[in-house]
Amino acid sequence: xxxxxxxxxxxxxxxxxxxxxxxxxxxxxxxxxxxxxxxxxxxxxxxxxxxxxxxxxxxxxxxxxxxxxxxxxxxxxxxxxxxxxxxxxxxxxxxxxxxxxxxxxxxxxxxxxxxxxxxxxxxxxxxxxxxxxxxxxxxxxxxxxxxxxxxxxxxxxxxxxxxxxxxxxxxxxxxxxxxxxxxxxxxxxxxxxxxxxxxxxxxxxxxxxxxxxxxxxxxxxxxxxxxxxxxxxxxxxxxxxxxxxxxxxxxxxxxxxxxxxxxxxxxxxxxxxxxxxxxxxxxxxxxxxxxxxxxxxxxxxxxxxxxxxxxxxxxxxxxxxxxxxxxxxxxxxxxxxxxxxxxxxxxxxxxxxxxxxxxxxxxxxxxxxxxxxxxxxxxxxxxx
Amino acid sequence: xxxxxxxxxxxxxxxxxxxxxxxxxxxxxxxxxxxxxxxxxxxxxxxxxxxxxxxxxxxxxxxxxxxxxxxxxxxxxxxxxxxxxxxxxxxxxxxxxxxxxxxxxxxxxxxxxxxxxxxxxxxxxxxxxxxxxxxxxxxxxxxxxxxxxxxxxxxxxxxxxxxxxxxxxxxxxxxxxxxxxxxxxxxxxxxxxxxxxxxxxxxxxxxxxxxxxxxxxxxxxxxxxxxxxxxxxxxxxxxxxxxxxxxxxxxxxxxxxxxxxxxxxxxxxxxxxxxxxxxxxxxxxxxxxxxxxxxxxxxxxxxxxxxxxxxxxxxxxxxxxxxxxxxxxxxxxxxxxxxxxxxxxxxxxxxxxxxxxxxxxxxxxxxxxxxxxxxxxxxxxxxxxxxxxxxx
Numbered sequence: 001x002x003x004x005x006x007x008x009x010x011x012x013x014x015x016x017x018x019x020x021x022x023x024x025x026x027x028x029x030x031x032x033x034x035x036x037x038x039x040x041x042x043x044x045x046x047x048x049x050x051x052x053x054x055x056x057x058x059x060x061x062x063x064x065x066x067x068x069x070x071x072x073x074x075x076x077x078x079x080x081x082x083x084x085x086x087x088x089x090x091x092x093x094x095x096x097x098x099x100x101x102x103x104x105x106x107x108x109x110x111x112x113x114x115x116x117x118x119x120x121x122x123x124x125x126x127x128x129x130x131x132x133x134x135x136x137x138x139x140x141x142x143x144x145x146x147x148x149x150x151x152x153x154x155x156x157x158x159x160x161x162x163x164x165x166x167x168x169x170x171x172x173x174x175x176x177x178x179x180x181x182x183x184x185x186x187x188x189x190x191x192x193x194x195x196x197x198x199x200x201x202x203x204x205x206x207x208x209x210x211x212x213x214x215x216x217x218x219x220x221x222x223x224x225x226x227x228x229x230x231x232x233x234x235x236x237x238x239x240x241x242x243x244x245x246x247x248x249x250x251x252x253x254x255x256x257x258x259x260x261x262x263x264x265x266x267x268x269x270x271x272x273x274x275x276x277x278x279x280x281x282x283x284x285x286x287x288x289x290x291x292x293x294x295x296x297x298x299x300x301x302x303x304x305x306x307x308x309x310x311x312x313x314x315x316x317x318x319x320x321x322x323x324x325x326x327x328x329x330x331x332x333x334x335x336x337x338x339x340x341x342x343x344x345x346x347x348x349x350x351x352x353x354x355x356x357x358x359x360x361x362x363x364x365x366x367x368x369x370x371x372x373x374x375x376x377x378x379x380x381x382x383x384x
Numbered sequence: 385x386x387x388x389x390x391x392x393x394x395x396x397x398x399x400x401x402x403x404x405x406x407x408x409x410x411x412x413x414x415x416x417x418x419x420x421x422x423x424x425x426x427x428x429x430x431x432x433x434x435x436x437x438x439x440x441x442x443x444x445x446x447x448x449x450x451x452x453x454x455x456x457x458x459x460x461x462x463x464x465x466x467x468x469x470x471x472x473x474x475x476x477x478x479x480x481x482x483x484x485x486x487x488x489x490x491x492x493x494x495x496x497x498x499x500x501x502x503x504x505x506x507x508x509x510x511x512x513x514x515x516x517x518x519x520x521x522x523x524x525x526x527x528x529x530x531x532x533x534x535x536x537x538x539x540x541x542x543x544x545x546x547x548x549x550x551x552x553x554x555x556x557x558x559x560x561x562x563x564x565x566x567x568x569x570x571x572x573x574x575x576x577x578x579x580x581x582x583x584x585x586x587x588x589x590x591x592x593x594x595x596x597x598x599x600x601x602x603x604x605x606x607x608x609x610x611x612x613x614x615x616x617x618x619x620x621x622x623x624x625x626x627x628x629x630x631x632x633x634x635x636x637x638x639x640x641x642x643x644x645x646x647x648x649x650x651x652x653x654x655x656x657x658x659x660x661x662x663x664x665x666x667x668x669x670x671x672x673x674x675x676x677x678x679x680x681x682x683x684x685x686x687x688x689x690x691x692x693x694x695x696x697x698x699x700x701x702x703x704x705x706x707x708x709x710x711x712x713x714x715x716x717x718x719x720x721x722x723x724x725x726x727x728x729x730x731x732x733x734x735x736x737x738x739x740x741x742x743x744x745x746x747x748x749x750x751x752x753x754x755x756x757x758x759x760x761x762x763x764x765x766x767x768x769x770x771x772x773x774x775x776x
Contacts, residue, residue, distance in 0.1 A: 056447040061440035061514040062470040065764040066633045075648055078630035078768075079476060080468040082450055087465055091480075094487035098388040100656070124447035128503075129408060238434075238464035241454045252461075260463065372451045374464065 005093045006221035006228035007380070009039025009214030010341050015178040015329045018113040019208040024058075027210040028109050029070040035105070035212035036072075040224050043072025046214075047101035051080050052088045052108045052333050056121050059114060071107055071212070083236070084366045085211075085336035086376030090234040092215045102220045108334030109210035118206070125371055131243065139203070141243060141370050143195025146285040148248040150197065152299075153292065157197050159303030160284035161188035164201050164326055166306070167281060170313050171323025173354040174342075178207040178329035188284070202284040207329020211337035213344075227348045232361070232379040233267070235260030239373035246373055251286075251293045254365055257377040258294045261363075265379040270295050270363065271317060276346065276356055277363040278339030280375065281324040290365055291319060294377070318356050321346060336366035340378065347382040388486040388656075392613035392620035393774060395424030395606040396735035401568040401723030404502040405600035409444050410456030412602035413498040416728070417458045420494065420604035425616060431606070432490040434459035436466045437477035437497045439726035439763075442511040443504050457496035457604075469628065470515075471674070471763025473497070474603070474730015475770040479626045481607045482772075491612045498602040499725035508598050515765065517633075529595065533587040535640040535766055536677045540589065542641040543692035545680075547589055551580040552698050553676040554594050557714050560705055561721020563747040566732070568723035571597050580676075594676040596724035603731035605738070621741050624756065625659070625773035627652030635765045646685030646760065646769035653758070653771040654687075662687050666773070668740045668750050668757040669711055670733035673718040679703075682760055683713060685769065705750055712750040715740060730761035730770070737774045 011034030013027050022030075036043060051067040060066065064080035067073065081088040085108045092104040115121055122138040150156060165185050171177035183201070191201040221228040237256035240246055258270070267273045277296065281287035288302040296317065297305055305311060311319040322328055322342035325335050343362035345351040360383055367375040397419025399405075399412050407415070413436075421427060436457045441449040450466030457464075467473065467480040474497050481495040501508045512528040539545065554575065561572030575593060583592040613620040627649035631638065638644075650662070659665045671682035680694040688711060689697055697703060702710030716722055716736035719729050737757035739745040756775035762768065 054448060055441045059514075060518065061442045061511055062468075062764055064468055064470060064630075065515065065767060066517075068630050069632050069634065073630065074632045075629060075645060077628050077649075077652065078469075079480075079628060082448070082466045082468050091465065091467070091483075094483045094489055097487035097489070098483050099486075100388055121447055124441075124445070125451065127452065128444075128446060236463050236465070238451075238454045238459050238462060240460045241451050256461070257463075368448070368451065372448060374451060374454075 003218040005096045005215055005231045006218055007213055007231065007344055008216050008221045008225040008228055009035045010344050011035025011038060011212040012176055012341055013209045015176050015207040015209035017178055017205065017207060024109055024111045025070045028107055031210040031212040032071050035214050039214040041103065041214065046076065046103050046105045048095050049073040049076060049078040049105045050088050050091050052083065052085055053080055054082055054333065056124060057115065057332050071105065084333040084368050084376055086364060086366045086378050087236040089340065089378055090236055090376065093231050093234055096215060096217050103214065103216045106213045106215065108337040110331035110334050111208055112206035112332060113208050122370060138370050140195045142283050143198040145248045146198050146283065147196065149285055149289050152249045154300045155288050155303035157189060158185060159288060159306055160202055161185035162306055163281060163284040163287045164188045166312060167320050167324040167326040170321060171327025174323050174328060177323045177327050179205055179327055180323065198283065204282050204325035204330040207331055209331060211334060211341055213337060213340060229344045229347045229380050229382055232381045233261035233265030234378050236376035237374065243371050251289050253373050253375045254290055254377065255293045257375055261377040261379050267379065274361045274363045275359040276318040276321060277365065278322060278342050279319055279365045280367040281320060281326050282330055282367065282369055284326065286367065287319065287324065294365055313354060313356065321354050321356060333368065336364060336376065339364040343380050347380060389488060390610040391482050391485045391623045392608050392610065393605055393623065393738050394608050394613060394617060395420045396738050397423060398566045398603045398732055398735055399601050400566045401599045401601040401725055403568060403598065405500060409453055409498055409500045412500065412600065413453050413456035413496050416602035416604040417494060417496050420606050424606040426606060428458045431458060431492050431494045433463040433484050433493045435477050435481045435484065435493060435495045436464065437468065437473040437727045438499055439470060439473055440511060442514060443499060443501045443508055445503050453498055458494055469763055469768045469770060471726050472730065472761040472768040472770040473727040473763065475734055475759055475761035475772050476628060477731060478605060478734050478772045479628055479770060482623050482626050485607055485609050491609045493607045494604060495607060496602065496604045497727040497731035499728045500600045501598045501725060502600050529587040529590055531766065532675050533590045536589055536675065538640045539677055539681055543695065545695045547581055548577050549695045549699060550677045551577045551594065553673065553679045554580045554720050556704065557673060557718040557720040560715055560748065561717025564717045564722045566722060567717060568597060568599050571723060572717055572721045590675060596674045596719035599723035599725040601723060601725035601728040603728045603735055605731065605734060621738055621774050621776065623772060624775040625653035625657030627771040629769050631767045633765060633767065635767060640766060642691060643681055643685035643769060645767060646682055646762065647687060649769035649771045650686045653773050657773045666711060666756060666758050667752060667754045668715060668737065669713050670716060670718065670736050670759040671713060672760055672762040673714055673720050674724055676720065679714060679718065682762060686758065686760060708752055715745065715748050715750050733759040733761065734772055741774050741776060
């Protein structure tokens, strides 16, 4: 099938540090109702559903059991992708492109507040034979990588602080963000050390919430939606899972994923052909690292460009106009769906106070968090 | 209806199924992937994308188990996707790989299924408690045997099936399993119905010999686009149909005697394969058989027998491997006869259909001519059906 695939509906819930008043089912339901309303469809119109979850984040084994009811997906083709949101979005795109399906729905949520000891869960992701017995807190890996990245590229802790200040301030204009704040770079630099040189405010805090996205093939999308947003390219890549074998300077997973997405979208010069980006910033240095290894800035240049305001919401290449994970809250694998949601709003021209003028093409990039080296890239555009 | 790009199966690999493998999960995945690539005559460099399936992370005791297994499965530095539908994952992996290629995104895809249940101590049934609803069911201390015994009892009551007839499934599969090179030590055998019925009661009416075992193992399949397949083989085996369906999580609100989700998944696959009369057009079938009654239950869901008829056909030998007029069911030995490393067991079923259609199943080859076969898996809370149809 040569038709493009478009996003025709997005649904969200407010992102919050805790959500003791609603269950994950209720959050998904709320986001799903909004998405179906936005797309002008009923759940019975949907041909296939994809959900993202990781058992250990949910506290339930085989979590995919609990997906169908609140999505209106009972007795339908439904499956789970235990990867980040963009890889799951690629799954929806591929399913539609087989020609078997017209409409696909993607769901992602986070109930991070249920996890009492997140670092214990992260430790379970380390190699059980060679690494886990060392008994360290996995966030140590982020400190190690940050140090190596800063030393090799010449970016500084000050630049990382600037990322945090920028993203949290940008989030003030985002009504769904969980952590908007006016903070200074000094606040970040003087916050509690976690794993040198990583500090408390360098780390995105977790949030609860849900996103549901409706995709359709082009001909159906044009019939249903006055403002379809097209998926021009998807890419995802796995670097080695062995932490001891990785190059800690470069995020090769995103370079590979981006090359795959750029090729499909026909993008040769990302900084000229793309108007803004929603890029993973789970740790402050990750935004800079990802910007450089997505090919948006040359290695070592992102910090200075950031200082010049290049990546500000009113800059030449806005990065994280939503406020990113640092401003909105980290939702594990669903974080990238917030990026997709923001990009869709911007490309439709519906982003209100934080609207970037005249945008046509957006890039969303994700990373699965420590201790992984895998991520995805999606290129969206509103061009007919 | 639109027919997607054709997808071929080029090779399959299976490790031996074991109660307690000495290999790490990565090594199991590697072994199966290497065997599948060898049968296809390819190397990992020919593979554009990798799909991995493994059932709950709690078995291996590794969070984000897909990430951990990536290099063993050949997914390092490649687009690598893990999909998941509980026990149905083994067959779903093939469906996931199928859409990688049918969408036109990739030429080749390696699908790897791995399961290491023995890491779960003292017994993986403890892990199964964590699949239930945390408020209403988990506090009861239930496991999987319990839910199966309910469903089996319901099936037997509705269709008035005697326990001895259900035991025939275990007898057939455990005998078929004797011929499978990967079969787990000590589980296949030539048992009598009395031995099966009188074996230790696990949770009435399920007895020890009517339930599949805990296993470690891995399997892999190489898939390719039509253009690629025609360059490397003269006789490709095609994926003719795929189907999957998930029912409500509220399993207590359903009548358990009939798996409607399997029927819906099967209808989706039959439609895609252009099959009007599955009883004539399917020549061999590998239904999921973690428990003896499940095979009959699924054969009815797959529309290969009327509701309540599968046990009667079983008594007549309709599902035997050497049948001339029937449809051989679980010629591999199935989960009862080979072992049940959850995701790898599902993939084993697809691999068996691949070898049956290719005509290289050796001693397990069905007597009747096989042009098309169906593999099915099941999982979650009696909830998901996954179906793949392979043909020449």
